[in-house]
Amino acid sequence: MHDQVYSAERLNESLQSPVLALIEPLTLTRTSILSILRQELASIEIVDMATTRSLDDVSARDVRLVALSIGDKTIDDPAVEDDLALVAEYCPNASIALISNRDDEATALAAMQRGVRGFFPTSLPIEVAVAGLRLVLAGGVYRPLPIIELSKTPGFEQPYPRALASAYSANGDRNVPDRNTSDFTPREQQVLTELELGLPNKLIAAKLNLSENTVKMHIQHIMRKCAARNRTEAVLRWSGRLSGNGRDNGTNGASIPEA
Template sequence: MMISRAMGEERSGDGKVAAIPTIAEVHKPEPNHRPVLALLDPRPLTRESFSQLFRAATRDYVVLPLSGPEDLLDLRSDMAEDVKLVVLNIASRSISDKPVRDDIRVLRHNFRDCPIIILGDRTNGSQVTQAARQGINGYIPTTLTATVVKEALRLVRAGGIFLPAGALVDALTQLSTAPGELHANEDQGDHDNPAEGNAPSFTPRQQQVLAHLCRGDPNKVIAYELNMQESTVKVHIRQIMKKLKATNRTQAALYAMKLVGSSKA
């Protein structure tokens, strides 16, 4: 075949002419398809601060700071498809506040398969209850350290649910001591799912262990965090599983989350 370098053309034997790719075209980089973490925060200062934190914590994600769900909905369709994680900063507001509930509803409707994490200042049990009820994948208090935030993001990205242990203990305490609630015991009939029956009663130590189970912490971590022997942790877990009629620790955590999510506000 003949190549016309002056014209930048390639001529084949049948007379057809095709342009020779330029160096820029040959070495053109592939499009960036890294997943996107959308950070929604109406306040510029905190939005930029948390953006830097999340960039350091999730280097395999592109962090996209936006002011709210409306900006997220205005993204081009191809960019919106790359959004794989949404963090909504509600600051000092409660999850039960109507504007927050509306934002969560919009995100749930338009990003059904995308995990949603709430970033907030409040750490009480009612926040956890509301978060579980609305199907939130994680609640990160602003009181946590950067290291814990990184682990929380890792857990949610892996398909888990992150809720602060202290707030979970608070929620479980409220659930166990709620007036008029019947507590599960061995004299009651078996339930396929305790969340559909009466709430079992947990000791304060069991509540702490169960809170860590809900976070997916292994026995060694639970023992370290609660300053107890690993063998003692195992005993508490067996008792928790018995009360929840669960066959394994994962099932116990799921049942506990359903109990918290279905409890009265």
């Protein structure tokens, strides 16, 4: 009797644990990714499957993220649209990350416009991909390319790339708070944008094609220009959420990883 109760408790705990669902039709590729993710993301249960149809088996679970491989297909491919619809049906509360053999701007932008929160070209280094998945699991949005070429957007005179699709409305209208960027170089503005997303130095370096030492140098310059003691304070001052006397507007608990 005791063993039955214990087994029931273990089953209930398993059903309540957060889940990442990996969908990849190629067995060798799927098992390779699965092996890496289980080592790197030990705090979440990872289940693998060949097709989105198998999501029905975990629809009652707490699926936090569905990582869907689409291979060479475009976002408007009927098969991809069907897969996205099934993910929405079986796991309505899950974020979606797409793994794609394509790394062009059109594919990435089309994915973000459909509510995808992570776009991962297969050309990414594995450590960058894992860091990006952690970001999406934490509620962020990841993609390695600028979401829009803002230099061609009316009202922008300096490069100001944004990684978050949510910074724009569906029709591309600007929805970003005004910042005083005149004191920062274009590269420092890019680093600030990534810092605001909470990205570590390694991921910032990979996204901007810089060395980690160069990223650290830019952060030091940013902190000095913001009269900030750390990177979190620099972002808060830049975004206008922290006044000059060091008191913020309810964001004392926020922190940005150092590396």
